Structures are given as structure tokens and as C-alpha cells.
Amino acid sequence: MDQMSNTSIMTEFLLLASADTRELQLLTFWLFLGIYLAALLGNGLIITAVACDHRLHTPMYFFLLNLSLLDLGSISTTVPSVMANCLWDTKAISYAGCAAQVFFFLSLIVGEYCLLTAMAYDRYVAICKPLHYGTLMSSRACVHMAAAAWGSGFLNALLHTANTFSLPLCHGNVVDQFFCEIPQILKLSCSDAYLREAGVVVVSLLGVSVCFIFIMLSYVQIFRAVIPSQQGRHKAFSTCLPHLAVVSLFVSTGMFAYLKPPSISSPSLDLILAVLYSVVPPAVNPLIYSMRNQELKDALWILDEVPQK
Numbered sequence: 001m002d003q004m005s006n007t008s009i010m011t012e013f014l015l016l017a018s019a020d021t022r023e024l025q026l027l028t029f030w031l032f033l034g035i036y037l038a039a040l041l042g043n044g045l046i047i048t049a050v051a052c053d054h055r056l057h058t059p060m061y062f063f064l065l066n067l068s069l070l071d072l073g074s075i076s077t078t079v080p081s082v083m084a085n086c087l088w089d090t091k092a093i094s095y096a097g098c099a100a101q102v103f104f105f106l107s108l109i110v111g112e113y114c115l116l117t118a119m120a121y122d123r124y125v126a127i128c129k130p131l132h133y134g135t136l137m138s139s140r141a142c143v144h145m146a147a148a149a150w151g152s153g154f155l156n157a158l159l160h161t162a163n164t165f166s167l168p169l170c171h172g173n174v175v176d177q178f179f180c181e182i183p184q185i186l187k188l189s190c191s192d193a194y195l196r197e198a199g200v201v202v203v204s205l206l207g208v209s210v211c212f213i214f215i216m217l218s219y220v221q222i223f224r225a226v227i228p229s230q231q232g233r234h235k236a237f238s239t240c241l242p243h244l245a246v247v248s249l250f251v252s253t254g255m256f257a258y259l260k261p262p263s264i265s266s267p268s269l270d271l272i273l274a275v276l277y278s279v280v281p282p283a284v285n286p287l288i289y290s291m292r293n294q295e296l297k298d299a300l301w302i303l304d305e306v307p308q309k
Contacts, residue, residue, distance in 0.1 A: 013098045013185075014091045014174045016267060022089070029086035035283050036079045042286025043068035045300055053299040059137040060126070061296075063119045064289055066146050070115060070153075071282035074108035077101055078179040078278055085178075095165075098180040103161040105179070109254075109278070110204075111153025116247055117211045118145040123240070124218040128225045156204060163197045176267050177274055183258055184270070201258055212251050219244055242288045246281055253277040 050056045050065040081101070085091060093101070125136050164182055167189040177184040186197060219240050254277040257270065290296045 010095050010169060010173060012092050012094050012173065013180065015085065015093055016176050016178050025086045025089060029083050032079050032083050035279060036075060039071065039075045039283040043072045046286055046290065049296060049299040056295065056299055059122050059142045062142050063115060063122060063146065067112060067115050067285065070108050070112040071285050074105060074112060075279060075282040077105045077108065082178050093180065099161055099165050101180045102164065102182060103157045106160055107153040107157035110156045111149050113208065113211060114149035114152045115146065117215055118149060120215040120218040124221055127222050160200060163200055167197060177270060181274060205255055205258060208251060208255065215247060246284060246288055250277055250281050
């Protein structure tokens with residue numbers, strides 16, 4: 001009975017303090033502001049270039065545009081609230097706001113991972129089955145893959161959010177993280193109640209593992225196909241290895257954050273893991289996917305010249 005009353009009167013959560021002193025709070029604010037502006041600029045340029053240049057209206061750039069939209073969305077659900085908390089020296093987030101943050105963050109981050117799987121498949125077909133590329137990666141097929149990625153994220157987030165916020169909370173309202181993260185909320189739930197959501201998390205992460213294996217196998221096939229060509233091998237390694245590095249960082253830190261035993265949990269470790277899987281990928285993806293992409297560079301160069309004309 002007490003557990004239910006505790007849940008019914010819960011109106012807000014208290015997030016992890018960004019720093020102990022005002023100076024460190026402002027330093028944290030400027031750090032996150034720099035990361036956020038870099039993500040906005042990089043992803044915004046990719047979206048603009050792909051949307052405005054008809055030469056980039058291909059499956060690869062269609063997926064890249066969707067990835068940038070998801071990146072912008074995911075980083076915008078967490079970082080602005082951190083900056084606001086640092087600037088106004090507050091830690092509170094409403095119960096509804098916390099639930100909304102969990103829903104949108106999970107929806108976008110899961111959608112991004114599904115889209116990365118589709119992008120790996122696109123590269124596999126382009127390099128290993130070029131004669132069938134037009135058929136397998138038709139406009140209709142690409143739209144269906146992108147819609148499936150967004151839809152998977154939405155359904156996954158709906159399930160986890162509804163499940164998590166239906167749990168009775170018995171251990172206060174202090175969330176040891178800079179945003180509302182499911183593992184941290186589960187720590188506040190009653191010991192016999194969190195197992196339901198924990199089971200759903202494990203099942204979801206099994207799905208993540210299957211996608212990761214698919215991505216790895218796709219790139220292995222790509223590497224095998226380009227090994228005879230020195231130029232192709234160099235291009236494949238220079239473009240695919242950074243992609244794999246970001247995906248591996250994203251998956252490993254995210255899975256560890258959600259599956260690590262409570263005995264090794266600490267605020268500093270939890271903070272580092274959260275930054276690595278929630279903040280770093282949206283900021284570095286534009287750089288990774290464009291630094292060796294001459295077509296994208298040319299499109300951005302043309303956009304830069306248009307106002308001067």
C-alpha cells in the first residue's frame with residue numbers, strides 16, 4: 001500500500017548534479033554547449049546538402065539524412081536539459097518530463113541503431129552484389145527500411161517507457177544520471193518489481209546483439225570482396241573502419257550501461273558510459289561519415305558558393 005502511495009505522489013525526479021561548485025557548473029555548461037553546437041552544425045549541414053543536391057538522392061545518402069535527423073533528435077532530448085540545469089543551478093525534472101525524455105531518447109537511439117544496420121546492408125549490396133543493387137535497394141525498399149527503423153524505435157520506446165513508469169518506486173526520487181535513464185530509474189523501484197522491466201531490457205539487448213552481428217558480417221563480406229584490389233581495400237578500410245568503431249562504441253557502452261551488475265556501478269562510471277553512448281555518436285557521426293566522402297564535400301562546397309553568387 002505504501003509503495004503505491006509513493007508512486008502516486010511522485011511529481012518530480014532529481015538528476016545527478018553536474019558539479020559541486022558554480023565554476024564547474026559553468027564549465028560543464030560550455031562543454032556541453034560546444035558538443036551540442038558541433039552536432040547541430042554537422043548534422044544540419046548533411047541534411048541540407050542531401051536535401052538540396054539532386055546528385056545525393058541515392059539510397060546511401062537517404063539513409064545518411066535519416067541518421068542525421070535521428071542524431072539531432074537524440075542529442076536534443078538530453079543535452080539541452082543538462083545545459084539548463086547547469087545554467088540555472090537546478091536538478092529537478094518533472095515526472096512527466098522524465099517519462100517523455102525516456103520515450104523520445106529510446107525511440108531515437110533505437111531507431112538510429114536499426115538505421116545503422118540498414119546502412120551496413122546497403123554498403124554490402126553495393127559492393128558485393130552490384131548487379132542487383134537497383135532491385136534490392138529500390139526507392140520503395142529504402143523507404144520501407146527507414147520506416148521500419150523509425151517504427152522499431154517508437155514501439156521499443158513505448159514498451160519500455162510504459163513498463164518502467166508503471167513500476168512502484170520505493171527508494172526516493174534521486175536519479176544518479178544527467179538524464180532520465182532506465183537503469184537508474186530501476187534502482188528506485190521495489191526489489192521485486194524491477195525484474196519485469198529488466199527482463200524486457202535483456203530481450204531488447206538480444207535484438208541489439210543480432211543487429212550488431214549482422215553489421216559485422218556485412219563488413220566482413222565487404223572486406224573480403226575488396227581484398228584483391230589495393231585501391232578498393234584502402235578505400236574500404238578508411239571508410240568502414242571508422243563506421244565500425246563508432247558502432248562498436250555505441251553498442252558496447254550502451255549494453256554495458258544497461259547490463260552491468262550493481263556491484264560495479266558508480267556515479268562516475270555511469271556518467272562516462274552515458275556520455276559515450278548518448279552524446280558522442282551524434283556529435284562524431286557527421287565527421288565520420290563525411291570526412292572521406294568527396295561527393296558530400298562537393299555538395300557542401302556548392303552550397304557555400306550559392307550565396308556568393
